[in-house]
Amino acid sequence: MSAGPTSPKAATYLVTACVFGYWLVAHGVGEMYPISPLGMFRSAMESSSRVVVRRADGTLDEAFDYVDWRCEGDVDTSSSAHPECDDPGYSAQATRVEDHIVSHRGEGEDPVVLVRLGFYAREGDTPIEVRECVLAQCRARRER
Structure with a gap:
């Protein structure tokens, strides 16, 4: 057949x-x-990052859970604006957070800190290193 x-x-x-x-x-x-x-896809990434909110009690939340943002100065999550932070590379999520904050300005009252968590992988079986960098001091209202 x-x-x-x-x-x-x-x-x-x-x-x-x-x-x-x-x-x-x-x-x-x-x-x-x-x-x-x-x-x-040729090589593995050695670092990644995520921009999140740290509440006054130390809890981490997604920035998208907050509205009525009021920050000291303009919010800029880029590496050039924060040379004190390690550069984990471009993050589309960070750009989305910036856009969210700009489009949800207001008179939020809860003190929050906008931080970048950098995740760094090393060779071998070493644990992933997490570094935190403060990007902005703000006030916002948790919506979710």
Whole structure:
């Protein structure tokens, strides 16, 4: 019995050929949309960060749980604005927090501290190191 076009064996060959073809074209063309060798996955990240709120009692919360933000000065979570903080790289989440604060300004009364938690992985079986950096002193109201 021969393998027809709808047999599982033919489908496996077709999928394998497509994946291999994509790989060949991607590495030949390079970083050109819509073909890409997906270089972002070539190496593991060694650091990451998240911007959160520390309440007066020390509890950490998501910044998105707060409204009516009132901060001392402009809120800027970038590394250039905070050279005292280690640079864990760009964080889309930090940019979203900035946008949230700007769009939810008000007269919040609860004292909160906007902090960046940096997570740093080292080689081997060493535990992940967590570093905290203060970004802004604010007042806000917890909504959630």
